[in-house]
Amino acid sequence: MTDEQFLNLFVENLFILDLQAQDKKGVLAEFVNRLHQINRISDKEIVLDMLLRRESLGTTALGKGVAVPHIRTLTTRKLILAFGKSLEGVDFEAPDRKPVSLFFVLIGPYNTQGSEYLQALGKVAEFCQKKRVREKLLQISDFREFQDVFLEEMGSK
Numbered sequence: 001m002t003d004e005q006f007l008n009l010f011v012e013n014l015f016i017l018d019l020q021a022q023d024k025k026g027v028l029a030e031f032v033n034r035l036h037q038i039n040r041i042s043d044k045e046i047v048l049d050m051l052l053r054r055e056s057l058g059t060t061a062l063g064k065g066v067a068v069p070h071i072r073t074l075t076t077r078k079l080i081l082a083f084g085k086s087l088e089g090v091d092f093e094a095p096d097r098k099p100v101s102l103f104f105v106l107i108g109p110y111n112t113q114g115s116e117y118l119q120a121l122g123k124v125a126e127f128c129q130k131k132r133v134r135e136k137l138l139q140i141s142d143f144r145e146f147q148d149v150f151l152e153e154m155g156s157k
Contacts, residue, residue: 001119003154009081009120010150012143013038016084019103024055024092028069031082031105040107041075047107061094065138066128070106070121079116080107081124083146085137102128102137127153 016034021027028051036044050071054060061067082105089099104124108117127133127150136149 001116001123003123003150006120006123007147007150007154009079010083010147014040014080014082015143015146016082017140017142019084019086019090021086022088022090024090025052027084027086027090027092027103028052028055028105031069031084031103035080035082035107040078040080041073043075047071047073047075051105055093059093059095061092061100062125062128063094063096063098064128064131065089065094065098065101065134066104067092067094067100067102068104068106068121068124068128070108070117072108072110072117074110076107077109079109079120081105081120082107085140102134104128 019027019030021030029048032044032048035041041047050073051069054071060069084103086101089101092100094100106121133153140146
């Protein structure tokens with residue numbers, strides 16, 4: 001997956017600048033509700049249940065204020081990558097025990113090869129390892145600024 005393909009996964013209606021939820025289940029439900037509202041998933045109850053089950057296996061929080069909840073499901077036919085920011089941070093059982101403010105929710109179709117899904121997961125982790133990326137993402141105020149963070153990091157700006 002090229003950087004450009006990765007960036008193209010992000011679309012404005014999958015961008016939540018100010019998550020309102022204050023706990024793990026609420027954050028996941030907020031994303032799932034958005035995905036259902038814009039017809040990106042067919043069954044929000046199944047998706048929420050799958051995300052919660054995935055979390056029960058072990059947190060998807062990476063530490064340093066970042067979490068990447070992810071599943072593969074039959075409820076979508078296209079790879080989905082949503083972004084959300086919590087101004088206050090949420091306890092997501094991160095390894096470093098710090099609250100999570102930056103969320104990347106990845107939902108892949110179940111019946112296709114996993115390479116695109118795994119590559120997107122890897123790209124998120126790669127970008128979020130960089131302190132400057134995390135700091136810039138915490139400062140963004142709209143979708144264009146969000147895109148600019150990645151474009152700048154990719155050397156396209």
